[in-house]
Amino acid sequence: MEQITSLLSICAAIILGFSGCSSQKNISEIKLNQVGYYPQQEKVAIWEGKFSGSFKVIDATTREWVMENKAGVNVVSPWNDKIRTQLDLSRITYPGEFILVVNNTEVPFRVANQALxxxxxxxxxxxxxxxxxxxxxxxxxxxxxxxxxxxxxxxxxxxxxxxxxxxxxxxxxxxxxxxxxxxxxxxxxxxxxxxxxxxxxxxxxxxxxxxxxxxxxxxxxxxxxxxxxxxxxxxxxxxxxxxxxxxxxxxxxxxxxxxx
Structure with missing residues (x-):
């Protein structure tokens, strides 16, 4: 993790785009790491707003179900009083291309050994x-x-x-x-x-x-x-x-x- 921190302190903020998202109209409601996660690191996505249901993750290639989890805590921003909900993806501990599905919204993300x-x-x-x-x-x-x-x-x-x-x-x-x-x-x-x-x-x-x-x-x-x-x-x-x-x-x- 020390290497990750060192590298991020130098790199400019460059966002790598993804393609193949099947539902784009509400994609801004989900915030996640668009560059990629390391297999063993904590993986958290954010739903913009209050959400108390379940979400799932599917394999981007096969569209097969990978995991399902309940939404986490709702957090109120101290700056603008907006409510955001944490979505824990940490059960995925192996490399691959995945899609987070929340409330009929799909957002792709990546897990890789050399994510950065x-x-x-x-x-x-x-x-x-x-x-x-x-x-x-x-x-x-x-x-x-x-x-x-x-x-x-x-x-x-x-x-x-x-x-x-x-x-x-x-x-x-x-x-x-x-x-x-x-x-x-x-x-x-x-x-x-x-x-x-x-x-x-x-x-x-x-x-x-x-x-x-x-x-x-x-x-x-x-x-x-x-x-x-x-x-x-x-x-x-x-x-x-x-x-x-x-x-x-x-x-x-x-x-x-x-x-x-």
């Missing part, structure tokens, strides 16, 4: 899509491929960051790194913080992190893909340091804060 692995791979692969200064190619990016942009081989030192060794207007090279979010800028604090967190997790669970295959251009070397991706931005961070006085610029930005 697809989430982890998707979260860390997101950094690849943020790369600057190189083409994001179709074999690795699919529909999100794009040409290279913002090579940043010739950037100017701003007046606010000028020093005696690098006065305003000094041209330096600072290629690579990651776009920050929805803009074309690169930030030292934000990306260094991300690297620090992820490298800490790599130290905590090295075997698991090394097992994540991100399908990035460096995936044929002997370095774990997650570390390859961190190294891409780390190389850029080194270009943001003034080699004379040791100071570090905090960001590289377009003149008018362009967004995409």
């Amino acid at each position: 692995k697809p989430l982890a791979q998707a979260a860390f692969k997101a950094f690849y899509y943020q790369r600057t200064g190189m083409s994001i190619e179709q074999p690795y990016a699919g529909m999100w491929s794009r040409p290279a942009a913002h090579n940043d081989n010739r950037v100017l030192v701003h007046a606010s960051a000028a020093s005696q060794s690098r006065p305003e207007g000094t041209i330096i090279s600072s290629p690579g790194g990651w776009y920050d979010a929805g803009d074309y800028n690169k930030y030292v604090v934000n990306s260094a913080y991300s690297i620090g967190l992820i490298q800490a997790v790599c130290q905590m669970i090295p075997d698991y992190m090394a097992s994540l295959k991100l399908d990035i251009p460096e995936n044929t070397n002997k370095t774990p893909d997650v570390l390859d991706e961190m190294y891409y931005n780390l190389k850029w961070l080194l270009t943001m340091q003034d080699s004379v006085d040791g100071g570090v610029y905090h960001k590289l930005t377009t003149p008018d804060f362009e967004v995409h």
Whole structure:
């Protein structure tokens, strides 16, 4: 469970969709883990509202009955006074694809030995899509491929960051790194913080992190893909340091804060 907690603290909240739900009109009445449960962990779903009847779980492939249980306690939210009902699915302790059936509403869910692995791979692969200064190619990016942009081989030192060794207007090279979010800028604090967190997790669970295959251009070397991706931005961070006085610029930005 310590590994699960560590991984969730780093991964972005990426929801993996399911298909094949036969009743969609009331699906919002049920809340459950859409990524997946581990076989031995507690499994709880939530019914939005008061419910005192029984629910059942069926096999998603065979449609055969797997388990039936009575609804759990009704809990009143202290923030909005809404009533929610707990549904305990913990009797299912083996991997598979299942469907929770409550009051004629069907919602699929998954139990797997590596339930969070697809989430982890998707979260860390997101950094690849943020790369600057190189083409994001179709074999690795699919529909999100794009040409290279913002090579940043010739950037100017701003007046606010000028020093005696690098006065305003000094041209330096600072290629690579990651776009920050929805803009074309690169930030030292934000990306260094991300690297620090992820490298800490790599130290905590090295075997698991090394097992994540991100399908990035460096995936044929002997370095774990997650570390390859961190190294891409780390190389850029080194270009943001003034080699004379040791100071570090905090960001590289377009003149008018362009967004995409």
